Amino acid sequence: GEDVEQSLFLSVREGDxxxxxxxxxxxxxxxxxxxxxxxxxxxxxxxxIFSNMDMKQDxxxxxxxxxxxxxxxxxIADTQTGDxxxxxxxxSRYPNSGNTPLVFGKGTRLSVIA
Amino acid sequence: xAGITQSPRYKITxxxxxxxxxxxxxxxxSYMFWYRQDLGHGLRLIYYSAAxxxxxxxxxxxxYVVSRSKTENFPLTLESATRSQTSVYFCASSDSETDxxxxxxxxxxxxx
Numbered sequence: 173g174e175d176v177e178q179s180l181f182l183s184v185r186e187g188d189x190x191x192x193x194x195x196x197x198x199x200x201x202x203x204x205x206x207x208x209x210x211x212x213x214x215x216x217x218x219x220x221i222f223s224n225m226d227m228k229q230d231x232x233x234x235x236x237x238x239x240x241x242x243x244x245x246x247x248i249a250d251t252q253t254g255d256x257x258x259x260x261x262x263x264s265r266y267p268n269s270g271n272t273p274l275v276f277g278k279g280t281r282l283s284v285i286a
Numbered sequence: 287x288a289g290i291t292q293s294p295r296y297k298i299t300x301x302x303x304x305x306x307x308x309x310x311x312x313x314x315x316s317y318m319f320w321y322r323q324d325l326g327h328g329l330r331l332i333y334y335s336a337a338x339x340x341x342x343x344x345x346x347x348x349x350y351v352v353s354r355s356k357t358e359n360f361p362l363t364l365e366s367a368t369r370s371q372t373s374v375y376f377c378a379s380s381d382s383e384t385d386x387x388x389x390x391x392x393x394x395x396x397x398x
Binding site for chain 2: 202203205207213214215216217220260264273274276277278279
């Protein structure tokens, strides 16, 4: 299939690290994204990584990209209760073509246990 | 205020009625998108637009109509609403340099 795949649920203890995994399908995707959705809200861009990078770090967030395996991960260090949300992985299937729909995974629901 | 807004935030309608969901952005982004979010399906693209007067179908366009007469507005119309169109609808606009999409807060639509 053509889906972006994510596990649906992840539960971690407060203070631990969370790792959310994603596999994508299009090796020519230029950008890969992580979005966060809190209850009743829209999607908020967390970070993105350009496909020629292996890693990107932004404060508590670390994105790892394995192009060979088409695997993307988001690590959240020192996870807090405020990190509880749904996290979406997305790829840009038509990079720099002018029309740039993103293809989203179904989302991983992160629950943080105090 | 700058950003992307949607209206109404909540809407209840009946089967067969026409409904229009509004989307407005202040960034002058060329690209705009409509998605629906349903349990078990994630986000699915309905329609998108590269610029004023240019629109294209996404994954699930049937039963929907869009227009883009001005860059900042991208309304979505359900011509004859059906129960299967009960969903949360998100509008987004895109920064063309990085393909990054910025989302509105969503419209929760219930079709009875």
